[in-house]
Amino acid sequence: MWDYSETVKEHFYNPRNVGAVEEANGVGDVGSLTCGDALRLTLKVNPETEIIEDAGFQTFGCGSAIASSSALTEIIKGKTLDEALAVTNQDIADFLEGLPPEKMHCSVMGREALQAAIANYRGEVWEDDHEEGALICKCFAIEEPLIVDTIRANNLSSVQDVANYTKAGAGCSSCHEKIEEILARELEARGETFTPGAGRPDLVLERRTVAKKSKELPVMQNGAAKEEPAAPVKKAKSKLTLVQRIQKIEKAIEALRPALQADRGDVELIDVQDKTVFVKMTGACTDCSMAGLTLNGLQQKMMEELGEFVQVVPLSKRQLEEAGL
């Protein structure tokens, strides 16, 4: 059985706002292929104030789908439509004190039902822009369509590229076989051949090397594991000086800091080495299950600021201790 939080169980066993709202003026019907779940959200919106006066749900689905639906109705009741539209799937997951990575799509389904119901109220047609598929990376809850889209958009060609751009595969590395299969298929489609490098992608190796470097120990000489990133794209040399780069990286962190601090977390820049940015997660970020997504956002922001590819690597407590930090 899944490791559900007490709040998930509580909202499953005692769901709030079950059933269709009477005199509903906004209805959203959505489904999630991943779990065979489906949800109908009905809203009663005050046309004067645009406040959601009542919300009800009907869900065909598993425990977390029912709990997510219940949480959604609790969150949005009393909000204006614009306030409600600002609710993210992460808000739903947070309300439930987290969902297993395999079940994050239940919260996505909740947000989509909300968008669909509000579009229905406003007489608009809601279009689903989120494609679901098989869960590839369990550490960071990354699904296949995102990986495929990212490979195509950025012409990626190695497991490390995929880890750099999507975070998929950057954790326990158990999904590397699946990522290799996706790469082989995508590369074949564009007329290339996938050639995995010898040994490990150097993502893992670099982390270790750095932790040791900072302690001034000899750098690992095990060259066999060093894989040359095959992608010729996006390898342009940075034209910025190190100080300029660090300033821009700090600027990216500053931009996201208010959001992190609102959740009682923070990120601290530790080191910048070539294309790798080492950070320390502090406060609530330390053991947050969504830290992966946070880092993803941070990395994206840094890349926008710098105009070049960088990889954000969080240093573990052990690595920081070893480095005397």
Place this chain on the structure above:
Amino acid sequence: MTDIKGIYLDNNATTKVDPQVLEAMLPYFTEQFGNPSSIHQFGNQVGRAVNKARRQVQELLGAEFDSEIIFTSCGTESDSTAIYSALKAQPERTTIITTAVEHPAILAVGEQLEKEGYTIIRLGVDSKGRLDLDDYKKRLDDDVALVTVMWANNESGTIFPVVEMAEMAHEAGVMFHTDAVQAVGKIPIDLKSTKIDMLSLSGHKLHAPKGIGALYLRRGTRFRPFLRGGHQERGRRAGTENSASIVGLGVAAELAASRIEHENTFVRGLRDRLEHGILAANTHCFVTGDPDNRLPNTCNIAFEFIEGEAILMMLNKKGIAASSGSACTSGSLEPSHVMRAMGIPFTAAHGTIRFSLSCDNTQEEIDQVIATLPGIISRLRELSPYWSKEGPVENPDQAFEPTYA
């Protein structure tokens, strides 16, 4: 955990180690710790115990020789051993015939072999989970290295005519393997009177511990080991014997042989009572698989318009353990491949619940499950968009048509 004295109806997933099995095993962790391969007294007593267990398993399977039993680590290892052995021993043959409803231990190996260039024929089933034997016969030719067909299905309990299918394979000169993990100990088996070449079994499905299995290998069947590196199991499965678990499997096999009649009378009676009780007390549910031809302990019921994991969570809260073919319980994309192969509609396949009994269950437990279910089913239907107050909404597929991501 909830009440540890809960009602356990998930014996096709795993069983409780029988107290007699545990008792027989314990000395092999302490004083009987020797390596069965050793010459000295510490070893050779263990060696004798392993051989006794081999004869007990031989007896349960009705095998002609005890040397036809190879101990492995689990059913999955036995399955992989059988498949890879058949391919390695007959490199000129590149096709495997199996069914669409096998356990992943077979299907996933098939998918991998397909990537490596082998041809995998997956026989389909009808709405009751039955095979078309005429179609099967046509597929048997000189390129087929192995037919591998489960004896009984783990989800629906449906029994395949493997004895007949092995005869047909034998006539065509094709090797035959059966994954009998669910069948062994539940229905009588007499391998010496069949043409089955290989059979997989798993200890923890018959009250032995997890981590022990066996492969039956008919004398004379061409074989290539999966694990090399030692003379154990006559060089057919290297690795120091898991002696305590082997002893446990032997005792469990002997117990299963002695209880097979009980299984097919008492347990079958409980299963039928459960099934009739559930069907009478709940609307819009039906039995999946072939009710006339299935394991005595298994019943799989599809509850329409609700989802299996939600049912299981509510059952669990009441101390009742079962399992489901819903996508959610496995974290996979689709509901059970077994239900899909039988053409069970989407809104029912997600709501399939498997109840699998054992000789440990009682009539009081069964009656309690029958009494508990209706409240759960109606509660979840109240939440379902496919359901209105009295019954399913009219034309459920059209009344509720969500936008699927």
